[in-house]
Amino acid sequence: MLAPPLPSRARPGAVARWLWWVAALVVAMVVVGGITRLTESGLSITEWKPLSGTLPPLNAEQWEAEFANYRKIPEYQLLNQGMTLAQFKGIFFWEYVHRLLARLVGVAFAVPLAWFWIRGALPTGYKGRLLALLALGGLQGAIGWWMVASGLSVRTDVSHIRLSVHLLNALLILAGTVWTALDLRELAADRYARPARLTTIGIVTLLVLFVQLLFGAWVAGLNAGLVTDQWPLMNGRFFPLDEWRSRGALDAIVNDPYVVHFIHRWWAWVAVAALILLARAAKRAGHPKVARAIHTTFGIQILLGISTVMTGVRIEVAALHQLVGALLVIATTWGAHATGRR
Template structure:
């Protein structure tokens, strides 16, 4: 695939890696927002005016009054002080502010590169699709928040899982595109890497693990037990509510969700080892990255459970999960390179 003399694949790749770093930070802040039960502190969606936080006592009190109308306050946080509200407001505000920043960090440079005709042929549609995914992610975020504003005292764990998985899918797409662009720096005739069967299988297995990790977060299922490898003295804990249909328990029962996340991890490890071995002869750095990421992720997962969901360890667990997605995309890209 040749490109015009004005194309700048190196600048595009560096820009995309910067955006990927912002998304990783966004995932971590989102995890902290969930862990601190801060996600429902802002009850309105104001894409433009919401950039400015409350600045006066009257504005803070108005925001607090909005929060007092939802079930989370009425059933769980009655008597919360304004100072306590400001603490949870901080994380949700930071999460939304960073989302807006990522949108600008993607859209404005993309427009600049397009106007100056610096995007190689065949990449414009992919970059626009990634931008659209970012916009969709904002809509999904508000859809998620809405689920906790009327009847529930928290957001839907299913919607939270969709929110996280779309973010991680976008992250993988950005990294894959950046790696394709880096190939063009060395060889203007290089073709985009293809997704091999091994890469697709590993991605699907990791998707299941990430899905159940998101469900664990949404259901607070990490608090079911502080033991490992057993769960409250048993290998299989059984359903929290007996008599639930299998599929209902699989996705909605905290103990079952925790059990699946805990043990499917080893299926993911097996697939990741196979991918890393296939990658080793092509790009040894990617192989090392995969091994390092899943090894650290397992240790952090166990430590998080045994610490009874220590916020720092849980946030690091989510951070390493995002790095594992990057490493997996890197490895799958390496094995899918066309010579």
């Protein structure tokens, strides 16, 4: 007989449960990051202190020092002149919570990973994948500061390009964590189970969703959700022809708020078509629950996207849109995994 591929001390079920908790924390971080952007709070902390920044200001002197740093940057000087300390504390709160959650995710991943590793509980073939996820988490912190730094000297906000890199890397971490947890769950049920492979329909759907998420990040970074409160038209027009004509095609696609908004709202239907095909493939593979999860998340997401526009980007609605976007990434990853199970 062939030797079992699963070491006797390996605990794939326990490792999978840990990864689901990590995924939940990543979702929370994505939502708080969205609120941070919606409340224009992202530049309230002007320094990157990975360790000492864990504690917020604890006395009046420290608060005045933080506020003094904020008053030096263009966002305050050009947009928020006259802001009170109490108002500053309001925007500081969201950026601080976002950074604190990021640290918590790092600890919640690194410490259990070390514990499982030392105890020999990690199944064969998974150490490299988990280390890669840990490295992406460390990179996420650096990308976050790179994003914030873009708004501290000349601009009054962060670069929407850098913001998209920050968001998409977080969602990549989320998808990788979920995929690994699903593989480990299968291994816990069958010690001979092999990791799922990416199928053609899975790759295509993930790429289509990537484009939609990219433009969603650009919409957030350019405040493009505010260019209109109408749907399906945009200020009485279907296509932003004047904005398209005033720029080169590539410049308009990347930098014009009207054009970016237009692409995001209509590429969504391309994503819906791809997701329907993925859901059908998952159902044919014997996973009707996965198909229902995909249909439910993209249906809610479409309604929330329209509501976000028609309410003038009301924070509660926009934050829910970001939450369901993260859940849609999970459902799509689940669907791609289901079609590639072996």
